[in-house]
Amino acid sequence: MTTIDTDPDTGLDPLEFAVTRNLTAKSNADRDAILASPGFGQSFTDHMVDICWSVRGGWHRPRVSPYGPISLDPAAAVLHYGQEIFEGIKAYRHADGSVHTFRPDQNGRRLQRSARRLALPELPVPYFLQSLRELIAVDGAWVPSGADQSLYLRPFMFAKEAFLGVRPAHKVAYYLIASPAGAYFKGGVKPVSIWLSEDYSRAGKGGTGAAKTGGNYAASLLPQSEAYENECDQVVFLDQDRNVEELGGMNVVFVYKDGTIVTPQSDSILEGITRDSLLQLARDRGHHVEGRNVSLTEWREGVASGDIVEVFACGTAAVVTPIGTLKGRDFIDEQPSGTLALELREELTNIQYGRAEDKHGWLYRLDA
Ligand SMILES: *Cc1c(COP(=O)(O)O)cnc(C)c1O
Numbered sequence: 001m002t003t004i005d006t007d008p009d010t011g012l013d014p015l016e017f018a019v020t021r022n023l024t025a026k027s028n029a030d031r032d033a034i035l036a037s038p039g040f041g042q043s044f045t046d047h048m049v050d051i052c053w054s055v056r057g058g059w060h061r062p063r064v065s066p067y068g069p070i071s072l073d074p075a076a077a078v079l080h081y082g083q084e085i086f087e088g089i090k091a092y093r094h095a096d097g098s099v100h101t102f103r104p105d106q107n108g109r110r111l112q113r114s115a116r117r118l119a120l121p122e123l124p125v126p127y128f129l130q131s132l133r134e135l136i137a138v139d140g141a142w143v144p145s146g147a148d149q150s151l152y153l154r155p156f157m158f159a160k161e162a163f164l165g166v167r168p169a170h171k172v173a174y175y176l177i178a179s180p181a182g183a184y185f186k187g188g189v190k191p192v193s194i195w196l197s198e199d200y201s202r203a204g205k206g207g208t209g210a211a212k213t214g215g216n217y218a219a220s221l222l223p224q225s226e227a228y229e230n231e232c233d234q235v236v237f238l239d240q241d242r243n244v245e246e247l248g249g250m251n252v253v254f255v256y257k258d259g260t261i262v263t264p265q266s267d268s269i270l271e272g273i274t275r276d277s278l279l280q281l282a283r284d285r286g287h288h289v290e291g292r293n294v295s296l297t298e299w300r301e302g303v304a305s306g307d308i309v310e311v312f313a314c315g316t317a318a319v320v321t322p323i324g325t326l327k328g329r330d331f332i333d334e335q336p337s338g339t340l341a342l343e344l345r346e347e348l349t350n351i352q353y354g355r356a357e358d359k360h361g362w363l364y365r366l367d368a
Contacts (some may be wrong), residue, residue: 007126015051015062015127017134022046022066028141035144038180040317041152045139049131049176053121059174062127064134067177073162077169083159084214085114088316090150090181091136091366093143094354099136099367101153102352104129106273111155114211119168120157129364131155131176136366139178148183148349152317184318189342191324191335192313194236194247195227196296198329202237202245202268209245209268216270220248232327234313239268243293247313250321251275254294254302255310255340265291274314278344280360299326303333310338320345 006013025046026034034043044067051062078084089107091099108125115122132153136143143151155176159169200223203209208216220235227235236252237245244264246252251272254262261282263275279289302308303326311323322341326333350356351363 007124010124010126012124012126014130015059017049017062017064017130019064019134019138020066021138024066031141035142035146035149035180038144038149038182040181040184041179043180045135045142045151045178045180047135047138048178049135051123051127051131051174053123053172053174055170059121059123059127062131062134064138070173070175072160075162075164077159077161077163080164081159081166082213082215082218083118083120083169084156085111085118085120085158086154086156086212086214087111087114088212089132089153089155090316090352091132091143091153091178092150092352092354093145096354097145098354098365099140099143099151100352100354100363100365101132102364103273103277103362104132104364106276107155110212110271110273111157114213115157117208117211118213120159121172123157123174128155131174133366135176135178140367142178142180144180144182146182150181152179152181153177154179181317189321189345191322191337192233193231193325193327194234194313194323195223195230195232196326196328197223197226197235197237199223199226200237201239202248203239205240205268207268210270212270217248224248230327232325236326238296239266241293242296244296244299245269250313250315250318252323253278253312253314253341254299254308255312255338256302257307257309259286260288260290262290262292262294264294266293272315274316274319274348277348277362278314278320281344281347282340284359300331300333303335306336309336310340311335312341319349 048067087107091101108128112122157174160173161169161171223235234247313321320341323335
């Protein structure tokens with residue numbers, strides 16, 4: 001196991017992971033072939049991490065094991081009532097070979113907030129961080145070194161108790177798996193077209209919109225199919241008052257003519273760490289940033305009048321995606337194209353890949 005001291009904030013001692021090596025791990029040649037063109041979410045590393053939780057025993061039996069199928073009782077609560085949460089975070093290889101991740105404390109705290117909303121136990125942030133380091137300790141060679149490549153880390157937690165009664169499960173599992181990821185946009189960043197979902201919403205007031213939970217994604221799949229049928233790449237969701245929420249898995253940001261940056265903020269929107277970081281970089285450049293409601297009318301009129309000069313979406317997987325078109329049942333609004341989104345994207349990825357100074361202390365080394 002990696003050595004970590006007692007956590008100064010929580011007083012927690014590090015967990016002692018039992019490590020079982022994968023005896024059929026990919027050969028260097030097979031791994032290199034995958035890393036040459038990894039795509040997204042298709043291939044997985046040789047190992048995974050899991051930690052059990054029970055009402056009686058708390059967090060226990062931390063393990064690093066060969067990657068493989070999970071055995072679950074057919075009555076496991078997650079399969080029936082969807083008590084599940086997840087995270088998404090990347091590991092980046094720097095030019096000197098070292099491996100870093102980006103603001104993992106934020107993901108650890110968001111996993112705790114999601115857990116609270118889904119009545120799951122809160123994994124202490126030091127355990128979350130340790131799980132990332134443990135996986136990199138055995139699978140560090142899976143962090144690719146090509147341009148815009150990364151190792152996508154997928155922590156998740158679910159109710160595994162075999163019980164069909166409806167209540168928070170008494171047995172839960174936390175897992176971490178990892179999947180090498182190629183450049184999201186092959187041949188440069190392309191603006192996306194967005195379908196305005198009028199018939200479906202992704203979240204409601206007091207619902208689970210601010211939690212990273214599979215159910216939100218399940219609810220977004222049908223509207224996403226509607227987007228494809230209408231030749232759009234992604235969906236944008238509105239709230240009950242016709243304010244803009246977000247895409248199925250990315251936050252939305254508006255840039256105004258006077259340099260002001262506005263992003264929808266409400267308790268039904270997932271608070272993206274990419275968005276938070278881009279907005280900090282924008283503030284560093286002197287932009288005024290507002291988190292507030294943005295109605296569909298404000299968006300459409302702002303574009304028509306020239307008040308809004310750029311619209312983009314952001315999230316860990318794609319980082320920043322300019323929005324090129326907004327399409328509704330009876331309109332198509334071409335979106336203005338600007339340069340700020342791509343400048344901020346470049347600035348952020350330069351920090352993540354170690355090519356620019358990390359002024360905010362966002363990087364966290366995983367392999368030392
Ligand atoms: C994960 C996610 C985002 C983006 O969050 P990041 O921390 O920037 O990756 C946005 N919206 C939803 C619904 C998400 O699940």
